[in-house]
Amino acid sequence: MSFQPLRITARLAGAFVAADPWSPMLDAVLGYQELRERLGPRFFEQDPHRDGLIETELPLERRGSGENWYWACSGPQYRELGQFLRRWHKRFDDALALDYADAGKLSRINNASGRYKNWRVPLLCRLAEEITWHAVGDAAEVRRLLLGVTHLGKKASQGMGQVLGWTVEPADVDGSEALAGIVTRPLPWAGSEQPPEGAYLGYVAIRPPYWWHPHRRLCSLPGSKIC
């Protein structure tokens, strides 16, 4: 594999769902694809808590040292055209239960709380035309993995974050960690806990899976000045 600075762009159909402005991280998306390919049908049966974490092998450059390594890939950069709330619903199908459920000794079902509770859940949707990431990696392999990525962010099962197309192109500069002096991804922080002016620190994960607690480090956060 030959690594070079890349600019990767996803053209979106509509809104995507992300709870914070640093999601979706592209190395996590690539990792999902790599594991799907490697594990085949077993992919959907895996549970890291039970089976242990499977490290991904991505066509991106590894940076950092020791346990503080991470992939050379920035967080998402996009121009947000707006936000809106969408609500999804989950309800106990009482009409169908008359024909298909055996309630045993239960004479009534509580759908206000408990396991059969009905849900109306808000989603924060972000409207953007496209999302761009900067990375250092192998363009051909990144392009191949991204071919199978049809959605980004949460609630892909409901059609959110639909991707219309991908562009992977060489970039003039390496923006995987910082661009114009501003941090573009969480970077492990080795300095004092008192950040200098313009730097923002926080405990976040540095590599996928980003929800995996052992990956959290004190980091210089995206948006900080390089110090």
Added chain:
Amino acid sequence: MKTRCVRLDGTIELLAPLSHIGETISTTAYLNEEPVIQPDGTVETVFVYNGNALRGQLRDCAAKYLLDHLGGIRVPLPAFHLLFSGGSIGGAQVVDLEQARAYRRLLPAVSLFGGGVGNQILPGKLRVGNSYPIVRQTARLVPARYWTDPLPDYGGWTAEKSFTRTDDAKDERLRDRCLAALGEPERKKDGPPAQMRYTVEFLCAGARLYTHLVALDVSEIELGCLVTAFEELARFPYLGGQARMGHGRCRIAYEWTDLTAGGAGTPFLSVDDRADLSPPAAEAKDAYDRFLSSLYQAYLAEHETELTELLTGTK
């Protein structure tokens, strides 16, 4: 097990007005509309039929087909909730790999739509897209092969319709049939109103919507399960609310693209008053039917099968 990724693209043609409520203000229910990006970067608001709504309907249809073809069995509430609503997570902090595999192997509907079992989430393989009207405002989202020439404007595609619910107890002609008139106690003043006028906003009949879904790494049997969901939908081809008044009747047609093998889209199935299946769709359905048949035979032969244990919650 051979699996593949399949993409279905198609259209929903409304044969009756469609109600899909976004918000209700007073006695008026408004259509679900969301902002979409225009080619020039501006934003306009149009109707969207949420992917989760179609997904929920397909999940119900797949579950009905499954249970009807297992001899019309009635399942305990947890299994019913899993099949029809996706279940819920809770209970002991135990992750049982064998149980998860058993669910995937024996219940392709759960494998396809996903669900919560015990303390585990079984991720689904289906991604049901939002459906948008094929209009000028959604040209960026809808593949050009579904466009009409010229593309219509969204303005004027919606209409409001008012309905009256009459309190027949106040109808003098029916008064002698009403117990209240014969001395029964009057209804409480703070009880629900028996007479009202309400308004619903609809997407007009004749509208065409673009619909698509993606099935990731599905086996032939799981694809067949999806086909049966559409076949079940064809028995009552209505989307959205107010179906009791005939609203939401539709005609659906899908093309399919095998993303694993590549190639262009070819007709897959259509849903009208009946389902028309292309040869690949029919083959997938046959594979699923054979699977269900063998499952049913096993169920009849031995009531303590793995399936029974799973469905009755004893496993």
